[in-house]
Amino acid sequence: MSALADWSLRESYLFDRKVIAEIQRAAREGLYDIRGFGAKRRLPHFDDLLLLGASISRYPLEGYRERCNTDVVLGTRFAKRPIELKIPITIAGMSFGALSAPAKEALGRGASEVGTSTTTGDGGMTPEEREHSQILVYQVLPSRYGLNPDDLRRADAIEVVVGQGAKPGGGGMLLGHKISDRVAAMRDLPAGIDQRSASRHPDWTGPDDLEIKIGELREITDWEKPVYVKVGATRTYYDVQLAVKAGADVIVVDGMQGGTAATQDVFIEHVGIPTLPAVRLAVDALQELGMHRQVQLIISGGIRTGGDVAKALALGADAVSIGTAALIAMGDNSPEYDREYREIGSAAGFYDDYQAGRDPVGISTQDPELAARFDPVIGGRKVANYLRVLTLETQTLARACGKSHVHNLEPEDLVALTVEAAAMARVPLAGTDWIPGLDASAGNPR
């Protein structure tokens, strides 16, 4: 075909090649697409915000000489032993089962090296994870796989998981080929069968019950541990208010860009709201209750750079959490493995089949040979390095805004590049004083 003829071809916007491929795959296989990773569509995000560095009306701090602190204390509301982190970036919950034991160990090593926390996941706590995690948050999930009071007491904090950003309202599915004997034993199920995780907790429903459930967890652990409540971002304003009312010390809001080990593609891409509006709604809810900074807010879902961290903190988060980015830091989707990714029908930069358990890097697998490729010491060092870079970047931006603590960043330091981001984050469109949707006389819209 001549170049001119080629130029005359017009691809449908509605039925582009990806859509055609998916329709034909569905017709061929008769099964929806289950995959890992997070939302891949373009969404309003922190990239759509900019920070206003200091100039004449504000003065900056000297980089590398004037301190810009990064410490954060979580769980100050009720817990006898709040968590003290050196940096405002934590590792999100990811299960042993979805991830290999060496990968979990590496996350613990990396987080501990820089003084932050890591989090268990569906399936319970492994000894390696506890041993290598200086500060470990223990998730209480609807499945209750592996949940026991000894690990609850061994943990440094408890996270009641109501939902996650990749699939708010959905349960989990660990496919049978990732169920090794060890994973099966931890979950009290036979090896090799799909392990479905419920979407609702088995013994409570609604905010009034949640308050009683949190009370029980506090009683069992003698009110020592901070209790987090994690929600996938949907009706964020109301969820945050209800979680506060239920007695949470810390609220984790996971935007729709948050990652997953195995979820239907249609769920990942079409349910929930982006992280950007979620952080704003969560802060609104806390401020309206007079609980901002008293109940701490952790934001997750698509955090990649110190820029993302700084902007999330400026909008009012106390800390952020990373999942997908931590896996990438450990080598997930590395070009080094491109040939092996292609052998399993993917490519470096595109790999999202975490559910398949064939990860050549050895992270999202239970195959002993593949898992053995992953060195938890080297992996831990990479996680630590990455966390340090995120922290340095955040400090750099905060200093430029004249802040001696990253928590002193504020919405006033932000402008938006797009009308959508301005409306969602409720900061002015750059170069204007216009915040779409804000009617100062009528109060804050939501």
Place this chain on the structure above:
Amino acid sequence: MAITSSAEIVDLGSVPLRELNQRLHDLANGTSGPTRWRVQNPSGTHAVAAGVDAEVEIEIEGHVGYYCAGMNKRATVRVRGNAGPGVAENMMSGVVIVDGNASQSAGASAHGGLLVVHGDASARCGISLKGADIVVRGSVGHLSGFMAQTGRLVVCGDAGEALGDSIYEARIYVLGRPAGLGADCVEKELRDEHRAELRTLLDRAGIDGVDPADFRRFGSARQLYNFKIDNVGEY
């Protein structure tokens, strides 16, 4: 289990729940203390005797709220009244006895030990069961044994709709009539080993006057263990 007059008496009408639970928890940390406890005036309090990890006997004189004996280990807890939702939830070991009725989610996700309900149990009894045994003298509500993984649920009365929905390897025995079976739950042959197992469970629960041979056994058809598009109507 009968608690004698030598038991340590804690009146929740005047003593905060926190103090009771802390004293019970201290027993797990090597602190010596009474092995028999009597709790008075629970008045629907939540999380009574939750998180105990000690070989003690605790008798509660009255009705309790949510999560009584939650995550219990080793203790024997008797409720001389009714129990709210989630009694003995996630129990690891020990024995919990409810003389009255139990609300929904009794024994939810319990890993071990024995829960006995001498009255009826409400919906979702034994939901996500992970190895414990539950014996109910009366009937159970809908969705009992939902996603039950392992362990045994014995119902001497009737069972509500969707019994054993999405069940894994747990075994359910019903003397009366189930209103309906959930997805992938089927009736199975009651063989000699099951009758013997039932006899043992009923004896441990202190329930006599029923013949194990009269029970019906239910378990997983194992058709939903690995996702198949042909089963889409079941999801």
